[in-house]
Amino acid sequence: MIPRGFEYFAPRSLDEAISLLQKLGPEVKILSGGQSLIPMMKLRLASPQSIIDINRIPALDYISELDGALKIGALARESDLENSPLIKSRCPILVDTTIVIADPLIRNQATVCGNLAHGDPANDHPATMLALGAVIVATGPGGVREIPIESFFTGLFSTALEPEEILTEIRIPAPPPSSGGAYLKLERKVGDYATAGVAVQVILRAG
Ligand SMILES: Cc1cc2nc3c(=O)[nH]c(=O)nc-3n(C[C@H](O)[C@H](O)[C@H](O)COP(=O)(O)OP(=O)(O)OC[C@H]3O[C@@H](n4cnc5c(N)ncnc54)[C@H](O)[C@@H]3O)c2cc1C
Numbered sequence: 001m002i003p004r005g006f007e008y009f010a011p012r013s014l015d016e017a018i019s020l021l022q023k024l025g026p027e028v029k030i031l032s033g034g035q036s037l038i039p040m041m042k043l044r045l046a047s048p049q050s051i052i053d054i055n056r057i058p059a060l061d062y063i064s065e066l067d068g069a070l071k072i073g074a075l076a077r078e079s080d081l082e083n084s085p086l087i088k089s090r091c092p093i094l095v096d097t098t099i100v101i102a103d104p105l106i107r108n109q110a111t112v113c114g115n116l117a118h119g120d121p122a123n124d125h126p127a128t129m130l131a132l133g134a135v136i137v138a139t140g141p142g143g144v145r146e147i148p149i150e151s152f153f154t155g156l157f158s159t160a161l162e163p164e165e166i167l168t169e170i171r172i173p174a175p176p177p178s179s180g181g182a183y184l185k186l187e188r189k190v191g192d193y194a195t196a197g198v199a200v201q202v203i204l205r206a207g
Helices: 016-026 037-043 079-084 085-090 092-099 104-109 111-118 125-132
Strands: 007-009 028-031 048-053 063-066 069-073 135-140 142-150 154-155 166-172 179-186 194-203
Touching: 007 016, 007 111, 016 028, 016 048, 016 069, 016 135, 016 166, 028 037, 063 085, 069 085, 069 111, 079 092, 079 104, 085 092, 092 125, 092 179, 092 194, 111 166, 125 166, 125 179, 125 194
Parallel strands: 007 048, 028 048
Antiparallel strands: 063 069, 069 166, 135 142, 135 166, 179 194
């Protein structure tokens, strides 16, 4: 199907994106990877009046380790996670998780932050981020706030993000030595959404 008409904005900075969110009001959607939003618009399950495409804000595209945390910016794709030497060595449970999401074409576009912002309980990252004790960084007109992952998901397709906020970063406490984890999902066929997803992260202390 063809989506309803909408206005399209492509800001070049985070400040510009947030000003647009304030100006355009509640009938606006952020577009990151588009792998959930576009299908929903085509099915007319979502019909936003405006779309703010954040893909032209290069400052949001990073995976790094700083101040004791692994940081995943809003434009880091699933494939970036899959191919990141830092993630492979420091937090391989994230690779376990990303490689069971859909297929390589989708993983080249879909973002990790979008996976959480969408609030779909059949998505794969929520369980893993809960196991890792991640912190969600939300940026809005009032500045930056941190939301512990335990209080981020508020229901089906709903999160603690305010309408004028953008999920700008996922912060994961850097796993200490002698720690490890795994993610497994029950799926109807390879690449499907999770019927159930289970993540475990274990830290050994003093042996
Ligand atoms: C065929 C198919 C199979 C799939 N299989 C799986 C699967 O097995 N497991 C799985 O986990 N996922 C699966 N997905 C979903 C995919 O991982 C999505 O891409 C992901 O859920 C959303 O990420 P996105 O970057 O594409 O977000 P988008 O589609 O751009 O956005 C999704 C929603 O989140 C909001 N949003 C996005 N980014 C932000 C942000 N930074 N700040 C605030 N709001 C934001 C948007 O406004 C929108 O409401 C599949 C998708 C398809 C099309």
